[in-house]
Amino acid sequence: MRILVLLLVTTAAVAQxxxxxxxxxxxxxxxxxxxxxxxxxxMNFYKNPHYKxxxxxxxxxxxxxxxxCHGPAQKHVEARGGKTTIPRAFSLMQPKQAxxxxxxxxxxxxxxxxxxxxxxxxxxxxxxxxxxxxxxxxPKYLLAKKQNELCYSCxxxxxxxxxxxxxxxVNEGFMQCSDCHNPHGSFDATWKMGQKPRMMEQALNAExxxxxxxxxxxxxxxxxxxxxxxEGCETCHNPHGSMNAKLLRRPxxxxxxxxxxxxxxxxxxxxxxxxxxxSKHNMLDPKFQKCTTCHVAIHGSNADAYFLR
Ligand code: HEC
Ligand code: HEC
Ligand code: HEC
Ligand code: HEC
Ligand code: HEC
Ligand code: HEC
Ligand code: HEC
Ligand code: HEC
Ligand code: HEC
Ligand code: HEC
Numbered sequence: 369m370r371i372l373v374l375l376l377v378t379t380a381a382v383a384q385x386x387x388x389x390x391x392x393x394x395x396x397x398x399x400x401x402x403x404x405x406x407x408x409x410x411m412n413f414y415k416n417p418h419y420k421x422x423x424x425x426x427x428x429x430x431x432x433x434x435x436x437c438h439g440p441a442q443k444h445v446e447a448r449g450g451k452t453t454i455p456r457a458f459s460l461m462q463p464k465q466a467x468x469x470x471x472x473x474x475x476x477x478x479x480x481x482x483x484x485x486x487x488x489x490x491x492x493x494x495x496x497x498x499x500x501x502x503x504x505x506x507p508k509y510l511l512a513k514k515q516n517e518l519c520y521s522c523x524x525x526x527x528x529x530x531x532x533x534x535x536x537x538v539n540e541g542f543m544q545c546s547d548c549h550n551p552h553g554s555f556d557a558t559w560k561m562g563q564k565p566r567m568m569e570q571a572l573n574a575e576x577x578x579x580x581x582x583x584x585x586x587x588x589x590x591x592x593x594x595x596x597x598x599e600g601c602e603t604c605h606n607p608h609g610s611m612n613a614k615l616l617r618r619p620x621x622x623x624x625x626x627x628x629x630x631x632x633x634x635x636x637x638x639x640x641x642x643x644x645x646x647s648k649h650n651m652l653d654p655k656f657q658k659c660t661t662c663h664v665a666i667h668g669s670n671a672d673a674y675f676l677r
Contacts (some may be wrong), residue, residue, distance in 0.1 A: 395440030399433030402441070405449060409502050416501070417510070437469060463494035470495040478552050479485070486553025487567055493522075498551065519545045526608060534616075535609030546605065548577045576600055578607075591669030593675060595628070596667050622657045 399422055403410045413419055413434075422433040439455025447453040451460060453635055467489065483489055488497075500512040511518055515537055516538055520527045530538045537543055545551070550569040552574070569577045578601045579586045585596065595603045604624050605615040618624045649656050660666050665675040 394429060395442045396429040397440075397442050398429070398434050398444055399435065401445055402434050412502065415507050417507075418501070431473065436473070458496055463492045463497070466496045467494040481550050481552035482555050483552050488551065488553065515544050515546065519551075529608035530605070532609035532611055534611070534613055536607070536615075538608075547580070585667045587668050589671045591673045591675065592668050593666060620657060622651075622659050625659050 399410075399413075418433070418436065421431060421436055422429040426593065427436070429435065430440075438457060441454055444450065444453040451457045456465075457471075458466055461469075469482075470484070475483075488494075498512055498518055498623055499510045501510060504510040504512065506514060527539075530536065538545065546569065548569055549567050551567065554567050554594065555571065575586070585601075587597070601607070604617060607615070610616060612619045616624055651657065655661070663675045665672065665677060669675045671677050
């Protein structure tokens with residue numbers, strides 16, 4: 369008796385789906401059929417961006433609604449459920465299979481992120497590690513958790529960095545990891561001389577993402593300070609947070625500078641060694657220790673070759 373009722377409901381559901389009847393023998397039954405048994409999933413689905421394929425009625429059946437991801441469900445319905453009867457049950461999938469399923473439709477969106485070669489993909493972190501199609505607390509982007517909590521769930525050490533005295537205010541909600549990183553991956557950067565890009569989100573012209581917000585540091589300057597453009601901002605700054613003012617890597621400014629301006633003339637023909645005992649730079653005089661009181665335009669200048677203004 370119970371089965372009969374269920375059958376009737378199912379048939380009714382199929383009838384409702386007549387707007388775009390699935391081709392006979394294709395194995396597709398249409399999304400309405402799922403409602404009977406997966407009411408919880410169905411009831412939330414209208415809010416899901418993937419509902420659009422049902423609403424429009426214009427997509428081919430293999431790209432419509434539930435079966436767009438889970439595959440043709442005729443056998444599953446006939447068997448009255450079961451994980452093994454549905455072609456694509458994510459709980460039984462390897463990360464790679466989940467990735468391929470999602471990329472079946474999203475390959476173009478994510479192509480610019482070099483998704484196949486991203487650190488995440490290569491370490492088995494696939495779409496469903498970060499996105500929750502049916503249980504997302506944030507309908508936008510269908511994230512499994514609020515973004516920073518999601519990232520911290522695997523990158524716990526980064527949380528501490530964003531709690532340091534000098535920091536970008538990610539924990540306070542003013543910024544997100546994705547302002548600087550593309551979690552889907554990235555191509556090699558043209559700055560930093562091709563060093564490992566750490567999945568950096570790239571601003572216009574494949575620039576450092578820092579320049580999206582700190583545009584005054586972009587230049588081009590008549591007098592460039594080479595490390596700003598070549599080695600990148602991280603040469604002197606910790607991007608997440610630091611115990612030192614201005615996110616600097618070292619507690620006092622001159623120790624940052626002396627990493628390069630240390631007397632060795634290894635910058636081509638010009639000698640950048642600071643003569644520590646000259647009248648110009650007498651390091652015994654404390655006033656010389658804060659290099660940026662004089663070299664104020666440390667990121668580059670249009671007026672002075674020594675960045676004095
Ligand atoms: C965009 C792809 C996609 C679409 C469309 C989709 N699902 Fe899912 N489904 C998933 C993924 C991925 C999971 C694994 C759990 C998760 O990530 O939320 C899942 C899990 C499930 C589960 C397991 C239980 C659960 O709640 O996690 C059921 C049942 C299910 N889907 C039914 C449906 C039904 C019914 C529809 C249509 C209303 C549907 N799915 C549409 C991707 C999809
Ligand atoms: C007659 C009831 C019934 C109908 C109709 C039905 N399902 Fe299911 N479905 C089940 C049962 C029962 C399970 C097994 C749940 C379990 O073992 O945890 C299941 C499991 C699933 C799973 C497996 C989730 C996982 O990864 O573990 C997916 C996906 C799913 N159904 C999708 C669908 C879709 C899509 C439709 C509509 C095309 C549909 N179901 C129609 C009863 C049904
Ligand atoms: C059948 C094609 C199809 C498949 C398979 C598919 N998607 Fe989608 N997805 C879409 C479409 C279409 C949209 C809506 C785009 C729009 O809003 O215009 C979408 C939207 C999204 C969005 C939301 C984008 C936003 O701007 O909010 C996310 C996140 C997403 N999909 C993730 C996934 C994941 C994860 C999977 C695999 C579990 C997946 N998709 C599988 C077609 C698909
Ligand atoms: C490491 C976590 C992570 C993984 C893995 C991941 N995503 Fe995302 N995805 C995100 C985050 C975070 C956002 C939101 C970005 C933002 O706020 O700008 C997002 C946004 C999206 C969007 C909407 C915006 C856009 O960039 O087009 C789509 C679609 C999407 N993801 C699909 C996928 C698919 C498909 C996969 C697997 C091939 C995947 N994601 C893997 C974290 C991830
Ligand atoms: C202001 C830009 C910015 C923000 C915001 C940001 N990052 Fe980063 N992150 C970077 C840069 C730049 C590097 C590379 C540092 C280097 O190579 O020295 C990096 C490196 C990393 C690394 C690899 C190296 C390491 O320290 O382990 C991880 C993991 C990481 N970030 C995670 C996150 C997470 C998680 C968030 C959000 C909670 C986040 N980042 C927010 C700029 C940022
Ligand atoms: C499911 C766990 C998981 C989640 C969630 C996750 N990551 Fe990762 N992430 C990894 C793994 C594993 C690696 C590989 C390298 C490693 O072991 O640190 C990695 C590497 C990275 C790297 C460093 C790449 C490099 O070149 O060293 C960055 C940056 C990063 N993740 C950012 C993020 C951001 C931003 C988010 C949130 C949107 C996020 N991750 C969410 C697991 C995760
Ligand atoms: C999304 C915008 C945004 C991006 C991207 C960004 N920043 Fe910032 N940055 C800010 C804001 C806003 C502040 C002001 C500090 C605050 O939030 O209180 C700031 C402050 C700073 C400071 C000064 C801190 C202080 O104590 O005065 C430094 C240094 C800095 N950023 C470097 C960087 C570097 C390096 C990058 C790239 C790795 C970067 N920023 C990327 C928005 C951004
Ligand atoms: C050669 C080392 C060095 C490099 C490379 C560098 N900075 Fe700085 N930056 C400094 C120093 C030193 C200060 C502190 C100046 C002070 O104390 O007055 C500073 C201060 C800042 C500040 C806060 C004060 C201000 O001028 O707005 C921001 C923001 C900043 N840097 C962003 C960046 C960005 C973005 C990049 C990459 C495009 C970058 N820095 C590259 C050394 C550097
Ligand atoms: C990563 C290495 C590096 C760091 C760190 C660094 N510089 Fe430089 N700096 C250079 C290079 C390379 C040049 C260009 C030399 C040339 O043009 O021959 C330069 C040029 C200069 C010049 C212009 C003088 C000239 O001969 O062109 C001044 C002034 C200067 N740096 C000051 C500083 C100060 C102050 C700091 C600390 C806040 C600092 N630098 C940190 C690498 C560095
Ligand atoms: C009191 C102001 C002042 C302070 C503080 C200062 N400088 Fe200078 N710096 C100058 C002047 C002035 C010049 C020379 C300009 C000229 O020759 O016309 C100069 C030149 C330089 C040059 C170019 C090479 C050279 O020796 O001519 C470098 C590199 C440099 N300074 C680095 C530093 C570093 C690193 C610090 C911190 C340890 C520092 N300066 C602190 C004023 C200062």
